[in-house]
Amino acid sequence: MSMISLPEHVPVLIAGGGPVGLTAAALLARFNIPSIVIEADTDYCEGSRAICMSRRSQEILSWIGADKALVDKGLSWVGGRSYWRNIEVLHFEMPHEPTQRYAPMVNIQQYYLEQFIHQALEQSQPNSVYWGHKVLDVQQTATAAQVLIQLPEGNTQTVTADWVIACDGGRSTVREVLGLALKGMQYDGRYVIVDIKQKTQRPVERLAWFDPPSNPNSTLLMHRQPDEVWRIDYQIRPDEDPLEAVKPENVLPRIQSHLAMIGETEPWEVLWISLYNAKCLSLENYRHGRVFFAGDAAHLVPIFGVRGLNSGLDDVSSLVWKLASVCQGTAADSVLDSYSIGRVAATQENIAYGAKSTEFMAPPNRAFELMREAALRLAVVDKSVASLINPRQSTPIVYSTSPLNIVAQDQWFSTLAQAGAPAPEALLTDERGQPRYLTEYFGKEWVLIVFSQPALTTTLRQTLLNLPWQVVIVGAEGLHDTYQQVQERYGFAEGEQGLILVRPDGYILGRWSGLALDTCVNAWQNKGF
Amino acid sequence: MKAAELDQVYTELCYTLNAVGEDKTPLFLAMLSLSLMSRLEDSAEAIALIRQAWQQIDATG
Numbered sequence: 001m002s003m004i005s006l007p008e009h010v011p012v013l014i015a016g017g018g019p020v021g022l023t024a025a026a027l028l029a030r031f032n033i034p035s036i037v038i039e040a041d042t043d044y045c046e047g048s049r050a051i052c053m054s055r056r057s058q059e060i061l062s063w064i065g066a067d068k069a070l071v072d073k074g075l076s077w078v079g080g081r082s083y084w085r086n087i088e089v090l091h092f093e094m095p096h097e098p099t100q101r102y103a104p105m106v107n108i109q110q111y112y113l114e115q116f117i118h119q120a121l122e123q124s125q126p127n128s129v130y131w132g133h134k135v136l137d138v139q140q141t142a143t144a145a146q147v148l149i150q151l152p153e154g155n156t157q158t159v160t161a162d163w164v165i166a167c168d169g170g171r172s173t174v175r176e177v178l179g180l181a182l183k184g185m186q187y188d189g190r191y192v193i194v195d196i197k198q199k200t201q202r203p204v205e206r207l208a209w210f211d212p213p214s215n216p217n218s219t220l221l222m223h224r225q226p227d228e229v230w231r232i233d234y235q236i237r238p239d240e241d242p243l244e245a246v247k248p249e250n251v252l253p254r255i256q257s258h259l260a261m262i263g264e265t266e267p268w269e270v271l272w273i274s275l276y277n278a279k280c281l282s283l284e285n286y287r288h289g290r291v292f293f294a295g296d297a298a299h300l301v302p303i304f305g306v307r308g309l310n311s312g313l314d315d316v317s318s319l320v321w322k323l324a325s326v327c328q329g330t331a332a333d334s335v336l337d338s339y340s341i342g343r344v345a346a347t348q349e350n351i352a353y354g355a356k357s358t359e360f361m362a363p364p365n366r367a368f369e370l371m372r373e374a375a376l377r378l379a380v381v382d383k384s385v386a387s388l389i390n391p392r393q394s395t396p397i398v399y400s401t402s403p404l405n406i407v408a409q410d411q412w413f414s415t416l417a418q419a420g421a422p423a424p425e426a427l428l429t430d431e432r433g434q435p436r437y438l439t440e441y442f443g444k445e446w447v448l449i450v451f452s453q454p455a456l457t458t459t460l461r462q463t464l465l466n467l468p469w470q471v472v473i474v475g476a477e478g479l480h481d482t483y484q485q486v487q488e489r490y491g492f493a494e495g496e497q498g499l500i501l502v503r504p505d506g507y508i509l510g511r512w513s514g515l516a517l518d519t520c521v522n523a524w525q526n527k528g529f
Numbered sequence: 530m531k532a533a534e535l536d537q538v539y540t541e542l543c544y545t546l547n548a549v550g551e552d553k554t555p556l557f558l559a560m561l562s563l564s565l566m567s568r569l570e571d572s573a574e575a576i577a578l579i580r581q582a583w584q585q586i587d588a589t590g
Contacts, residue, residue, distance in 0.1 A: 356540060367546035370554070371539060377585045387532035388539055 004127050006149060006157050010036050011327055013147050013161035015135045015174045018045065019110060020295035020312035021167035022117040022129070024320055026064035029124035030444055031324035036159070037129040038149055040168075044118070047272040048109035048195050050309035051225055056396045056422065057310045058102040059506065060317045061116075063443030065123065067102075069116040073226055076103035080206030082389045084376035086213060086261070090389040099427040099483060101437045105393065107204065107225050110309070137177050138164060138291060145290045163323060164291045165316070172297035178288055182281035182300065184351070189362025190242050191276045194232045194251055198259070198268035200224065206391065208361075210376050214261035215254055219361055229271065232258070233303075235362055246273050278302035278358040280351040286340040292319055299347040302354035304361045307394045311350050314397065315343050321444075321504035325529070332528035338404050346397040353392045360388070396422040399507060406501075406510030406523045414491025419510050423449075423502045426485035428474060436479060438472070438486070442506035445470040446524075449500040451492050452476065452515065463517055469501070 012028055014021045017039025028035045053061075053070065061067040079093035094104035118129065132152035139146045145164045150156050166174035175181070207222040214220075215234060223231040232255060236245045244250060251273055259268065282299040286292060295312030319339045325331035363369040379386045398421045399405065405419035416424050426438040441447050446469040450456070453475045456464075464471045472479060474486050481487055490511070492498055499520050501509045509527070512520050530538075542561075549557045566575040 356536065359540065359543065365547050366551055367549075367554070368543045370546065371543050375539070378582070381581060381585060385535070387535060390532070 006130065006133075006151075006159055007036065009160045010034060011161070012036075012163045012165060012323065013038065013145070013159060014165045014167055015147075015172075016166065016168035016295075016297065017041070017114075017118075017129050017131065018167060018169060018295070019050070019113050019117055019309055020316055021165070022114060022121055023060065023064065023066075023313055024165050024167060024294065024316040025128060026066070026117060026121040026124060027316060027320040028324060029121065030063065031320070031328070033324050033327050034125065035128060038133045038135050038147075039129060039131050040134045042132040042152075044111040044114040046111070047274060048111070048225060048229065048231065050110045050113075050306075051107050051223060051231055052306035052310075052394075053106050053108060053113070054306065054310045054394045054396075055100075055102045055104050056394075057313045058106060059439050060313050060443070062440075063317075064117065064120045066113075066116040066120040069119070070108055070113065071102070071106060073112055073116075074106035074108040075204040075224055075226055076106045077204040077206070077224075078104055080208065080391070082208040082210070082391075083212065084210045084380065086209075087380050089376055089379040090386045092390050094393055099485070101425060101427075101439060105306070107223055107231075109225055109227075109229070112226070135168065135173050135177075138174055140289045140291065162290065162327070165319065165323075166291060166293045166297045167295045167312070167316070168297050170296040170300055172293070174291065175283070175293065175297055178291065180283055180288065182283060184279070184281035184300075186279040186281070187277055187302075187358055187362055187364055188238065189277060189358070189364065190236050190240075190245070191233050191362070192236055192245055192251060193272075193274040193276050194234075194255060194270060195225070195272040196230050196232065196255060196268045196270050197228055198230055198264060199228050199266040200230070200264055202264075206393075208389075208391070209258075210372070212258065212261060214258040218254075220258060221361075230268075233276070234258075242275050246275050248273070276303060278304065278354070278362060280355055282344065282347045282351065284344070286315070286343050287336060292323070292336075292339065294319060294343075298343070299350075301347065301350045302358040304357035305350075305354050305392045305394055307350040307354055310394045311346065311397075314346065317443075317505045318343055318507075330529065335404070335528045338402055342399040342402045342404075345399065345401050349397055350394075357392050361391075398422070404503070404509060404527050406527070408511055412491045412511065412513075414489060417490040417500065417508055417511060419508050421508050423447075423500065423506050423508050424485075424489035426481070426489060427483055428479040428486070429482045430479055439506060441470060441472050442502060442504070444504055446504055446509075447472055447502040448520070449474060449486070449490075449502060450478075450515065451481075451486060451490065451500070452497040453495055454497070456515075460515060460517070467517075467521070 012035035014037045017037045025035045025037050078096045082090040134150040137148040145161050147159045204224045209220045219235045221233040279300040286298050294315035301307045322335050375388045402420050428436050430436045448469045448471050450473045455476050499512045
């Protein structure tokens, strides 16, 4: 990690070199927007921290070329099991099918993820991460932000940045110096989070125990990670002193008791112990002039459902293309406000799901405890209530309130492909007979999907060539809809023609029945592009 | 009822029970059970559910 001197001016300064900040830098580099990353620590994070990466996150990481390293090293999984005492009461699977590009979830230690993203960034924009540097202050004018930075030697320097992205985590300095505070609530229930190293033959699944004989009255979660590591989370009693609870002499017996109960007898050692309580906190606005907030600096959501880091990557995937367009002069400033509108709504949804998961995993009062016991006891014989135990894993958010959405004028058969929804994946076949995923085309340019069974006229083909978008033709020419996935998921009737305009972050801007390109282009321009 | 709706009413019930308080919780649940039973198609369904709940308390201690 070579050290170079700070520039006097940079188009985008990113505070925080965790996975969200590094991804923001790598995404900006794809649009040829130079940035620097200011990171207080001198290396990747300690402890495995966030471990479950969603399918949507894998897609975002594919845009910067970090997906392959993640999938190769990580452990992919599709479902899990929940037990009440030692009786299985739920076996769930997230949506998945044999033709999919990525598994619904892949487990990886956060320090590996940071390494993969940083390596991808080094390819596109070398030496742009300033390790051991601290942001001390941010002052804004109408045209720029002055960022005061403390160098590793202790002296300070000011960098002028056109824009700042604050990805500096739950204790964000940028948030503090701007006088902003997260608002919301937190739950009292505390969890001890432990990573241990132990060989196992178990399949990769999310495992949960409620009131297990190994740890009566507690709730315990297990996830496998690469390098023969188990993530184990368990709830401590309300009367326990949290500082005592994380001492190895109090952690080890509980873990040993549980490993013995489930028949994991290989020798093991503790790698990392941490403490957690669920929080539902957010800024009210993620844009403050020339400063944007993303990841934990903008919001803290409960870990149950793995919406923390995954939503942080979604933040920057939503922000960067808008910021790049404004930097390049191809979008109006108002487009930047849609970042905050869309992502604040996303946080509210993540918090709603996360709160529900937390209320099940760590009941906040006697009423929730009673109802959970009722649900678990009943689920043994009555599967109609088992869905209550489902952990509500992270799924892509629909930006139903985004001001960018172009509301469909026509009748469509698919609600999957509405404006503001993530464009559904589809496995297609290219002209050489090779399999191609539709999401491979997303992540940089605007993509116009032209769905047409009849061959396109020469005039139309000529018009398509002149559009400022990447055009993906699906049908008689171009890509073949071998499995009818585009037709079904995008809601086209047999023989119907249509247009779908997909934002650079893979979300649907609008959709039109028929091939009226003028209508489509006009509607797009009216949104500030 | 869809899973999402069950989830919603489950949470609503939790919040209501908390407001009702522990002392009155059995009475509240008894009243609610009566209302729900009276809306079932026939008595056989209600009796099956009563027995199921009883067995699960009995079997699981």
